[in-house]
Amino acid sequence: MVMMGEMLNLGTTMGTVMLVYTFCKQFLPPHLQFYFEKYFHKIVRFVNPYVEITFDEFTGEHMKRNEAYSAIKTYLSDKSSASAKRLKANVAKDSESVVLTMDYNEEVTDEFQGVKVWWSSKRTVPSTQRIAWYPNDDEKRSYKLTVHKRHRELITQSYVSHVIKEGKEIATKNRQRKLYSNNPSQNWYGYRRSKWSNVPFEHPARFDTLAMDANLKEQIKNDLIKFSTAKDYYTRIGKAWKRGYLLYGPPGTGKSSMIAAMANLLDYDVYDLELTAVKENAELRRLLLDTSSKSIVVIEDIDCSLDLTGQREKKKTEKEGKDEEQSDPITKKVKEDEKKESKVTLSGLLNCIDGLWSSCGGERIIVFTTNYVEKLDPALIRRGRMDKHIELSYCCFDAFKVFAKNYLEIDSHSLFGEIETLLGETKMTPADVAENLMPKSDLDVVETCMKRLIEALKEAKKKKAEKEEKEECVEEVKENGVAMAA
Numbered sequence: 001m002v003m004m005g006e007m008l009n010l011g012t013t014m015g016t017v018m019l020v021y022t023f024c025k026q027f028l029p030p031h032l033q034f035y036f037e038k039y040f041h042k043i044v045r046f047v048n049p050y051v052e053i054t055f056d057e058f059t060g061e062h063m064k065r066n067e068a069y070s071a072i073k074t075y076l077s078d079k080s081s082a083s084a085k086r087l088k089a090n091v092a093k094d095s096e097s098v099v100l101t102m103d104y105n106e107e108v109t110d111e112f113q114g115v116k117v118w119w120s121s122k123r124t125v126p127s128t129q130r131i132a133w134y135p136n137d138d139e140k141r142s143y144k145l146t147v148h149k150r151h152r153e154l155i156t157q158s159y160v161s162h163v164i165k166e167g168k169e170i171a172t173k174n175r176q177r178k179l180y181s182n183n184p185s186q187n188w189y190g191y192r193r194s195k196w197s198n199v200p201f202e203h204p205a206r207f208d209t210l211a212m213d214a215n216l217k218e219q220i221k222n223d224l225i226k227f228s229t230a231k232d233y234y235t236r237i238g239k240a241w242k243r244g245y246l247l248y249g250p251p252g253t254g255k256s257s258m259i260a261a262m263a264n265l266l267d268y269d270v271y272d273l274e275l276t277a278v279k280e281n282a283e284l285r286r287l288l289l290d291t292s293s294k295s296i297v298v299i300e301d302i303d304c305s306l307d308l309t310g311q312r313e314k315k316k317t318e319k320e321g322k323d324e325e326q327s328d329p330i331t332k333k334v335k336e337d338e339k340k341e342s343k344v345t346l347s348g349l350l351n352c353i354d355g356l357w358s359s360c361g362g363e364r365i366i367v368f369t370t371n372y373v374e375k376l377d378p379a380l381i382r383r384g385r386m387d388k389h390i391e392l393s394y395c396c397f398d399a400f401k402v403f404a405k406n407y408l409e410i411d412s413h414s415l416f417g418e419i420e421t422l423l424g425e426t427k428m429t430p431a432d433v434a435e436n437l438m439p440k441s442d443l444d445v446v447e448t449c450m451k452r453l454i455e456a457l458k459e460a461k462k463k464k465a466e467k468e469e470k471e472e473c474v475e476e477v478k479e480n481g482v483a484m485a486a
């Protein structure tokens with residue numbers, strides 16, 4: 001890419017023509033100015049050997065963000081930072097370096113298969129002042145591509161797709177991954193308002209730091225990597241390129257940490273879908289359609305999110321039916337309004353998930369987490385929707401060794417044997433093991449941390465024994481009661 005001023009300066013040529021036009025026009029009487037304008041433009045169009053293609057930032061009736069615009073922006077920022085004279089600077093994802101993009105009304109040239117093209121960036125600011133809730137809503141930005149007429153075909157058929165493809169590749173390489181959360185639908189209005197708000201995704205969890213059974217960990221990692229590289233395979237077998245994971249287990253066993261590790265392994269964005277904030281099935285569908293590929297859509301604690309279990313839903317409908325028959329019109333209206341609060345149903349969710357797979361581009365993962373897998377409706381987690389069911393459970397010795405390595409930087413210790421036995425005899429979550437192993441002060445040495453964990457394990461074992469004893473007593477009392485009654 002070379003600065004346009006150094007080559008054929010197209011902008012200057014056109015600028016000169018326009019100057020001549022304005023100059024001549026002022027000497028003409030008003031009744032001739034109209035004809036002059038009309039024929040001047042006709043002549044310019046006739047003699048101008050260039051074609052122009054404009055790429056607006058927002059297009060269509062609904063002012064949807066134009067993917068081509070973003071890709072061109074990335075492509076040009078990569079190319080022009082070395083040559084353009086006026087650049088805009090933004091902070092990069094690591095907050096330490098800056099990303100340079102060409103400034104508005106700046107022009108640069110590019111070459112493709114020996115053909116020269118000209119790019120310019122434009123911004124139109126509305127002339128009238130108005131009070132806006134969201135700044136820059138009326139600003140219009142675009143890129144203009146200028147090329148000689150004789151290369152029209154090559155440029156429209158090959159060059160533009162080359163630019164978009166390269167721009168997307170650069171963007172994927174450079175992007176700051178995001179953690180998205182859904183906005184309530186009353187905040188969706190205004191064409192640039194988004195259904196999702198985002199923050200940079202910077203969770204440090206990795207599979208290396210996940211404490212769990214080593215074989216299971218390897219299996220999950222392989223499954224994920226195989227999925228992310230299987231585009232052709234999915235196309236060949238005629239299946240949507242997606243995968244569903246159900247993570248279940250008690251609190252503090254690493255379900256959320258695993259989602260972060262998955263996103264970090266695959267370099268995906270995360271969409272944290274809060275179902276309770278979604279009012280109805282149609283809204284859910286729109287939210288899911290607004291997610292991008294290379295992403296993980298997460299619904300945490302699916303059992304608590306909504307009344308999604310088949311049985312509960314049935315009971316509720318029966319009860320509602322009876323209530324409605326008996327209530328007066330005002331109560332009915334109040335109830336109807338109440339029902340509008342959140343009306344996402346199990347079947348709605350299932351349809352949305354299936355719809356998401358069929359109507360969006362691929363490379364998506366959906367993850368449900370729950371503490372109570374037995375509460376979920378089988379339809380929700382059947383294979384094909386949730387392809388892999390992963391149980392994350394209490395801390396095993398394998399998991400402990402990961403913590404010992406990460407937290408204390410040791411692979412073995414004389415106390416390992418005792419800890420292995422105790423872990424086999426009691427149930428402690430990885431979150432609790434981690435908390436006990438973490439040094440509490442600078443004076444805490446490895447042995448102090450290990451001993452603290454041993455004490456905690458012994459305490460948990462004691463409590464477990466007491467609980468079992470109590471339960472046995474209750475059982476005995478029950479049995480004696482039954483025997484006496486008989």
Ligand SMILES: Nc1ncnc2c1ncn2[C@@H]1O[C@H](COP(=O)(O)OP(=O)(O)OP(=O)(O)O)[C@@H](O)[C@H]1O
Pocket residue numbers: 209210211212249250251252253254255256257258371399430431432434
């Ligand atoms: N398997 C694990 N490996 C590493 N760290 C873990 C693991 N399990 C829990 N932790 C630690 O415990 C904390 C809680 O874990 P996390 O939030 O992943 O649990 P969870 O299973 O999602 O719990 P909940 O069901 O309550 O949402 C985290 O800060 C994490 O560092």
Ligand SMILES: [Mg+2]
Pocket residue numbers: 255256257300369
């Ligand atoms: Mg969690």
